Amino acid sequence: MALIEINGLKKSFGNLEVLKNVSFQVEKGDVVAVLGASGSGKSTLLRSLINLEQIDGGSVCIDSEYLIKDGKYAPSAKIRKITSEMGMVFQNFNLFPHLTVRQNLEMPAKFAKILSDSELTQKADALLKKVGLSDKADVKPSKLSGGQQQRVAIARALMLNPTIMLFDEPTSALDPQLTGEVLSTMRQLAEEHMTMIVVTHEMGFARDVANKIIFMSDGEIVETAPPHEFFANPKYKKAREFLSMALD
Amino acid sequence: MQYIFNIFMTLLEGAKTASILFIVVILLSLPLGFLFTLMARSSIAPIRWFANAYIYILRGTPLLLQLIFIFFGVPYLPVIGKYLVFERFTAALIGFVLNYAAYFAEIFRGGLLAVDKGQYEAAKVLGMSRFKTTVFVILPQMIRVALPSVTNEAVSLVKDTSLLYAVAVPEIIHYATGIVNRDFNVTAFAVAAAIYLVMNTLLSFLFKKLEKKLEY
Ligand SMILES: Nc1ncnc2c1ncn2[C@@H]1O[C@H](COP(=O)(O)OP(=O)(O)O)[C@@H](O)[C@H]1O
Ligand SMILES: [Mg+2]
Numbered sequence: 082m083a084l085i086e087i088n089g090l091k092k093s094f095g096n097l098e099v100l101k102n103v104s105f106q107v108e109k110g111d112v113v114a115v116l117g118a119s120g121s122g123k124s125t126l127l128r129s130l131i132n133l134e135q136i137d138g139g140s141v142c143i144d145s146e147y148l149i150k151d152g153k154y155a156p157s158a159k160i161r162k163i164t165s166e167m168g169m170v171f172q173n174f175n176l177f178p179h180l181t182v183r184q185n186l187e188m189p190a191k192f193a194k195i196l197s198d199s200e201l202t203q204k205a206d207a208l209l210k211k212v213g214l215s216d217k218a219d220v221k222p223s224k225l226s227g228g229q230q231q232r233v234a235i236a237r238a239l240m241l242n243p244t245i246m247l248f249d250e251p252t253s254a255l256d257p258q259l260t261g262e263v264l265s266t267m268r269q270l271a272e273e274h275m276t277m278i279v280v281t282h283e284m285g286f287a288r289d290v291a292n293k294i295i296f297m298s299d300g301e302i303v304e305t306a307p308p309h310e311f312f313a314n315p316k317y318k319k320a321r322e323f324l325s326m327a328l329d
Numbered sequence: 330m331q332y333i334f335n336i337f338m339t340l341l342e343g344a345k346t347a348s349i350l351f352i353v354v355i356l357l358s359l360p361l362g363f364l365f366t367l368m369a370r371s372s373i374a375p376i377r378w379f380a381n382a383y384i385y386i387l388r389g390t391p392l393l394l395q396l397i398f399i400f401f402g403v404p405y406l407p408v409i410g411k412y413l414v415f416e417r418f419t420a421a422l423i424g425f426v427l428n429y430a431a432y433f434a435e436i437f438r439g440g441l442l443a444v445d446k447g448q449y450e451a452a453k454v455l456g457m458s459r460f461k462t463t464v465f466v467i468l469p470q471m472i473r474v475a476l477p478s479v480t481n482e483a484v485s486l487v488k489d490t491s492l493l494y495a496v497a498v499p500e501i502i503h504y505a506t507g508i509v510n511r512d513f514n515v516t517a518f519a520v521a522a523a524i525y526l527v528m529n530t531l532l533s534f535l536f537k538k539l540e541k542k543l544e545y
Contacts, residue, residue, distance in 0.1 A: 131454050133450055133453065133454065134452075137422055137425060162458065164454070164456075165456050167454070168454070169445060169454040171450070171451065173445075173447055175445070175447035175448060175450065175451035176451075176453075177448065177451070177471055178545050179473065179543070179545050180468065187433045188465065189452070189455035189457055192456070192457055192458075193455075193456050204362055221545045222545075223545055237455070238454075238455070239457065241456065
């Protein structure tokens with residue numbers, strides 16, 4: 082069984098069908114880039130996996146446990162357990178503005194009761210070092226650039242030892258000169274074999290770092306391919322149009 | 330000068346009563362107000378209705394009427410009235426707390442709307458419970474947004490303490506009026522005004538400091 086198995090996922094907002102029968106699999110260590118035009122359902126798909134959206138039908142199975150089986154959700158304790166295997170990074174960072182960088186990292190992990198206080202401090206230090214922000218531990222997020230904030234958000238998610246990381250357009254809110262630092266942090270995670278699903282408009286990242294491309298259009302996955310195939314020779318017209326827009 | 334000092338010392342007695350009222354009301358009505366804010370957002374409709382009706386009525390009618398009702402009116406209520414006879418000061422205290430809670434509930438409601446939806450989502454995907462999210466993520470941000478309005482209400486409360494006069498609890502104006510009637514001299518009113526101004530200036534200063542502290 083694959084690490085993530087999604088079958089026949091359906092989701093509507095009112096009359097608008099946002100996900101129509103979406104199915105795909107993610108293997109352990111995969112880096113999946115989800116591409117597609119704005120409004121095609123990429124965020125909704127990602128958010129459904131981590132229970133930020135309530136879906137209407139289909140199955141989501143993560144690490145052999147069903148979050149949703151044929152449209153029926155697991156009991157809430159089990160939902161919490163399954164979603165705790167995933168970390169999520171948002172377009173707008175969503176750091177807690179009233180807390181310092183260190184507190185942002187330590188507070189959720191403290192509540193999760195997975196580490197002792199001294200281990201918390203050590204782990205936060207190690208992760209801040211990893212994302213290159215050791216000197217910013219005691220400042221508030223507002224004192225950081227967007228790129229630095231997003232790296233803190235990544236570190237915060239990693240504090241909880243997720244096996245899967247979800248990224249929803251992590252660089253879309255950043256000035257172009259700041260995207261590189263975030264992408265290189267993500268690239269580093271990929272090199273460490275973190276399983277990642279990344280919604281992105283960064284074609285360079287998708288081509289060089291991902292090992293699987295999912296292309297969405299109007300709530301459907303219309304193409305799944307390894308990046309060299311997808312970029313050299315997209316099969317579907319929609320994907321060709323999207324690429325010609327994105328790459329020029 | 331000696332005359333003014335004597336007046337001041339007398340009015341200080343009233344200021345003490347007003348200050349005690351102020352402090353107790355602030356300490357009780359802020360949490361009660363937040364409770365009403367949460368109730369007004371409850372997923373259980375009757376709780377929501379109750380909280381909204383409460384806020385609507387208490388904000389829409391005069392505090393003076395509410396105070397008089399609690400002290401003079403409530404004891405006449407059938408069945409329960411006879412258990413609800415309060416001392417003057419206690420009655421006033423209850424009235425003030427209930428009234429200010431409604432105002433604070435409304436302020437907090439606005440403060441909550443100002444907290445980004447992404448904050449709830451981040452807390453959720455980080456595994457935080459709803460209670461912990463409310464207390465450690467939402468509340469601190471809500472307070473920062475609401476603080477300037479809370480300051481305004483606190484300033485109003487200092488002035489509203491004069492309504493104790495209506496239920497005959499001796500406060501600043503009570504003593505001032507006594508002196509004016511005794512001496513046929515209005516100096517006492519000026520001293521009373523000065524005391525209110527000093528209290529409010531002090532209060533605004535403290536709240537400004539608090540605002541600075543909560544900045545991010
Ligand atoms: N909470 C919501 N309520 C109503 N419509 C929504 C909501 N969230 C997203 N949508 C709609 O669903 C569609 C897909 O949205 P989304 O998943 O955010 O797309 P993408 O991330 O690919 O841009 C869009 O048409 C969007 O307007
Ligand atoms: Mg999106």
